[in-house]
Amino acid sequence: MNSTVDLPAAMLDSLLAARHSCRAYLPKPVERDVLTSIFETAQRTSSWCNSQAWQVSVTSGDATERLRSALLEAAGTGAPGGSDFPFPEAYTGVYLERRRECGFRLYNAVGVERGDKVGYARQTLENFRLFGAPHVAILTSDPGLGVYGAVDVGGYVQVLLLAMQAHGVAAIPQAALTHHSALIKSQLGIAPERQMVCGISFGYEDTVHPANSFRTSRAPVSEVVSWVDG
Numbered sequence: 001m002n003s004t005v006d007l008p009a010a011m012l013d014s015l016l017a018a019r020h021s022c023r024a025y026l027p028k029p030v031e032r033d034v035l036t037s038i039f040e041t042a043q044r045t046s047s048w049c050n051s052q053a054w055q056v057s058v059t060s061g062d063a064t065e066r067l068r069s070a071l072l073e074a075a076g077t078g079a080p081g082g083s084d085f086p087f088p089e090a091y092t093g094v095y096l097e098r099r100r101e102c103g104f105r106l107y108n109a110v111g112v113e114r115g116d117k118v119g120y121a122r123q124t125l126e127n128f129r130l131f132g133a134p135h136v137a138i139l140t141s142d143p144g145l146g147v148y149g150a151v152d153v154g155g156y157v158q159v160l161l162l163a164m165q166a167h168g169v170a171a172i173p174q175a176a177l178t179h180h181s182a183l184i185k186s187q188l189g190i191a192p193e194r195q196m197v198c199g200i201s202f203g204y205e206d207t208v209h210p211a212n213s214f215r216t217s218r219a220p221v222s223e224v225v226s227w228v229d230g
């Protein structure tokens with residue numbers, strides 16, 4: 001084994017193994033120089049034709065608090081929102097199983113019993129409280145780049161999550177926030193035609209909060225990769 005060659009792979013594996021979606025945060029903001037390093041790393045993300053479709057608005061301090069209040073109010077009134085990309089019509093088969101596993105692990109962790117609809121709603125609302133995070137990043141794509149613009153922003157999301165993890169910053173991607181994309185764009189001064197792919201709430205993890213006590217599983221490679229040889 002050549003340890004010099006193996007080190008980057010081991011580091012990547014350990015970052016991925018340690019990363020998880022964080023659903024409770026300390027109020028402490030992330031230092032601006034740390035954020036600058038993270039976003040500089042994420043700029044290395046690849047994209048089709050190097051188009052770099054992503055634009056990111058990052059909130060701190062009062063800007064986060066204003067957005068949190070507006071989102072909680074909008075979610076509380078049940079005012080119809082609207083996302084810029086259609087949501088899946090249904091999760092079926094293996095996708096439904098995986099979705100359920102993740103949901104039940106979360107509800108078990110926070111003490112919401114099966115069938116407790118009030119408890120489910122309370123936990124869902126946490127999305128709009130930004131899980132108590134001191135920052136949220138709003139990621140948008142250019143409609144002129146179509147599906148592949150969104151694909152490139154998706155790649156950027158994953159690199160950003162890893163860069164955050166490498167700096168000890170916890171995060172959670174949130175499609176739920178796109179329910180209120182118009183409100184978010186207007187409040188953060190994002191051009192209305194930009195398409196919101198997701199938000200990422202982030203900060204320092206509250207490591208003792210029960211919502212952060214569970215982990216999700218992954219399908220084995222044998223269910224995913226088909227080797228086509230010869």
Ligand SMILES: Cc1cc2nc3c(=O)[nH]c(=O)nc-3n(C[C@H](O)[C@H](O)[C@H](O)COP(=O)(O)O)c2cc1C
Nearest residue numbers: 019020021102127172173174175176177198215216
């Ligand atoms: C594009 C995207 C959107 C997501 N949206 C939400 C969301 O709205 N609310 C939420 O609680 N988790 C959301 N997640 C987190 C997933 O549930 C989580 O990544 C998945 O269950 C795997 O768990 P892990 O991130 O802890 O490894 C999202 C993840 C991605 C990549």
